[in-house]
Amino acid sequence: xxxxxLHWNPFDPDDPGPCIEVEITNxxxxxxxxxxxxLEYPGPIPMKALLDTGASVTVISxxxxxxCKLFPTNExxxxxxxxxxxxxGEHAGCVSFPGTKLRSFDSIRIISAVFMQQRxxxxxxxxxVLRNWLIxxxxxxKRVTILD
Numbered sequence: 001x002x003x004x005x006l007h008w009n010p011f012d013p014d015d016p017g018p019c020i021e022v023e024i025t026n027x028x029x030x031x032x033x034x035x036x037x038x039l040e041y042p043g044p045i046p047m048k049a050l051l052d053t054g055a056s057v058t059v060i061s062x063x064x065x066x067x068c069k070l071f072p073t074n075e076x077x078x079x080x081x082x083x084x085x086x087x088x089g090e091h092a093g094c095v096s097f098p099g100t101k102l103r104s105f106d107s108i109r110i111i112s113a114v115f116m117q118q119r120x121x122x123x124x125x126x127x128x129v130l131r132n133w134l135i136x137x138x139x140x141x142k143r144v145t146i147l148d
Contacts, residue, residue: 002101002148016120055126065112
């Protein structure tokens, strides 16, 4: 069983929340198909992701999605955040967690959206991934524990 401990300070208003390092790439079938016809894809780049229990799906910044050359599966997905609808892109991708033994998720739905002035993370890990783990948020000890 994989175990990861993240530190976060719920008492610090400048702390964005519990973040984990992730790598997002195209799904393995998209990479194989693209490479078979000579397409090139950038290697994975580790980025910070916020564990977001309020997000139903994983969301990536549009800038990062474009940099990763994520294959678009739908251009017209709409999500609701802070009471307003937002038009977003949709992709099939792979999410992995470098430096941990947490399992990767391949061919999952990833939404791309504009992140307004967010300097701490480029990805929100939503309940589509979180539901696969046992997560403990311990505010007093300033620690989040993930068991996979």
